[in-house]
Amino acid sequence: MPGWISPWEIALVLLAALLLFGGKRLPEMGKQLGTGMREFKNSITGKDDEPTVQPPGELPAPPAQDPTVAPLPREHDTV
DSSP: OTTOOOHHHHHHHHHHHHHHHOTTHHHHHHHHHHHHHHHHHHHHHTOOSSOOOOOTTOOOOOOOOOTTSOOOOOHHHHO
16 A cells, blocks of 8 residues: 555664664653643643642632832722
């Protein structure tokens, strides 16, 4: 069948990659490739990283305020 990749061709490509990069580097390259593909897919679909799940009953921590910025006046302070 034209257009199909035979098992021999796949084995030849894998053998060439093993000879070029070595056995220790191939798993690292595969992990980096998978991470890059996942980040690309998430950026295209608009998904964020894993959502943070808070245990029930706990309130989220308030955001930290910059000490160099003065707080905004409240309504009863300006009247």
